Amino acid sequence: MVQTLKKYTGEGLVFTTVPFVAGDGFGCNLIHVKGSTAPKKGPVLLVHGAGVSASIFLAPVKKNIVDYLLEEGYDVWLENWRSSIDLPPNQWTLDQAALYDHPFAVKKVVEETGQPRIKAIIHCQGSTSFMMSVVMGLVPQVYNIISNAVSLHPVVPDFSRFKLGYLVPVVKMMTPYLNPQWGVQPRGFAAIMINTLVRLTHHECSNGVCKQVSFTYGSGFPALWRHENLNEETHEWISHEFAHVPMSFYRQIALSVKEGHLRSAGDNDFFPASLLEHQPQTDARITFFAGEKNLCFLPLSQQKSFEYFDRIRPNYHGLQLVPGYSHLDIFIGRNAFRDVFPLMAQALSLN
Ligand SMILES: [Zn+2]
Missing domain, CATH: 3.40.50.1820 (Alpha/Beta hydrolase fold, catalytic domain)
Known part of the structure; x- marks a missing residue:
C-alpha cells in the first residue's frame, strides 16, 4: 500500500x-x-x-x-x-x-x-x-x-526570449535548479542572488513564491495567471505547489524557442x-x-x-x-x- x-x-x-x-x-x-x-x-x-x-x-x-x-x-x-x-x-x-x-x-x-x-x-x-x-x-x-x-x-515574449538566450547560460553555471521556494527560503548563493533580483523587480503582490514563479516561468507580473482570476486561498495555496525546475529543461526549451518548434534534447537517438x-x-x-x-x-x-x-x-x-x-x-x-x-x-x- x-x-x-x-x-x-x-x-x-x-x-x-x-x-x-x-x-x-x-x-x-x-x-x-x-x-x-x-x-x-x-x-x-x-x-x-x-x-x-x-x-x-x-x-x-x-x-x-x-x-x-x-x-x-x-x-x-x-x-x-x-x-x-x-x-x-x-x-x-x-x-x-x-x-x-x-x-x-x-x-x-x-x-x-x-x-x-x-x-x-x-x-x-x-x-x-x-x-x-x-x-x-x-x-x-x-x-x-x-x-x-x-x-x-x-x-514566448521577447523578454523571456532574452532570458532564455542570455540568462540561462549564466544561471546554469551557478545552480542546477531554479526553485520558486527561494521566495520563502533562499538557501545558497544563487538562491540569494535571484531572490534579491526578484524582490527588486517584482512588486505585483506580497507572495514571495508567486513572484519567483513569474521570474522562473517567463515575463509578466505575474506570468502564469492574472491575479484577478485567483481567489485569495488559491494565491496562498500556490506557495506550496511550486518547487525545483532543472536547468536541463531550460536548455531544451531555449533551443526550441530559438528554432520556433520543439527540439529533441539530444540525449537519446530515438x-x-x-x-x-x-x-x-x-x-x-x-x-x-x-x-x-x-x-x-x-x-x-x-x-x-x-x-x-x-x-x-x-x-x-x-x-x-x-x-x-x-x-x-x-x-x-x-x-x-x-x-x-x-x-x-x-x-x-x-x-
Ligand atoms: Zn501574486
Whole structure:
C-alpha cells in the first residue's frame, strides 16, 4: 500500500496512489481520484507542467477541474511524471518524459481500468512532452487530447526570449535548479542572488513564491495567471505547489524557442532533432487551448500547432482561445469551472 500525500485532498473524494515504473526505471506514480458515484465515462489522464505536481489540478476553488470531470462522469487519473516535485529532483528532459514516462503512465491506466482507449488533458511541459509521445506513436491508446498553453511550437515574449538566450547560460553555471521556494527560503548563493533580483523587480503582490514563479516561468507580473482570476486561498495555496525546475529543461526549451518548434534534447537517438520532421503517428483528436493573455507562452504557440495539425488532417482538430485568461488560471482560476471547463468537456465529448 502506497500512502497518498496529504496534499491530495478534496471534499468527498478518495485519492489512491498507483506507482508505475518508467521505461528507464525511474519511479513515477498516478493518483486515482474517486468521487461519490462510480464513473459512467472512460478514463481521462491529467498531466501537469514543470516544477509542480499532480496536485496542481486540485486548486481550492468552488469547483476545480477534477471535481468538474468527476461530475461529468469521467474516471480521473493524475500523472506525477519525473518533473513532479513529489518525486526526487533530477535533470529531466522532455525527451525522457516522452519516451519513458507518459507511455508507461498511459499503459498503467489502461491496465488498471481495463479500458483500451483513454483521453488526456495535458498542460504546458506536460503537454510538450506528451505531444512528443503522440507524434512518435508512443501513446496510441489516447484518442482525444486537450492541450493547454503550448505543444509543438513554443513562442514566448521577447523578454523571456532574452532570458532564455542570455540568462540561462549564466544561471546554469551557478545552480542546477531554479526553485520558486527561494521566495520563502533562499538557501545558497544563487538562491540569494535571484531572490534579491526578484524582490527588486517584482512588486505585483506580497507572495514571495508567486513572484519567483513569474521570474522562473517567463515575463509578466505575474506570468502564469492574472491575479484577478485567483481567489485569495488559491494565491496562498500556490506557495506550496511550486518547487525545483532543472536547468536541463531550460536548455531544451531555449533551443526550441530559438528554432520556433520543439527540439529533441539530444540525449537519446530515438527522437529526430526536430519533432516536425516526423509525420504525427496518431489518430487522436486534439483541441489546442490557450489563454489569450498568456505571458508564459504566447497564444500564437497553440495557434501554430493547431494549424500544423489542421494541415495534416483538416477540420478534425480544434483551437480554443480563452479571453481573459493567462497560463495556469485556465485550471486554477476561481471561475474556470464556468469559463473554461465546459469548453474542455465539450471538446472531450467529440469522440
Ligand atoms: Zn501574486
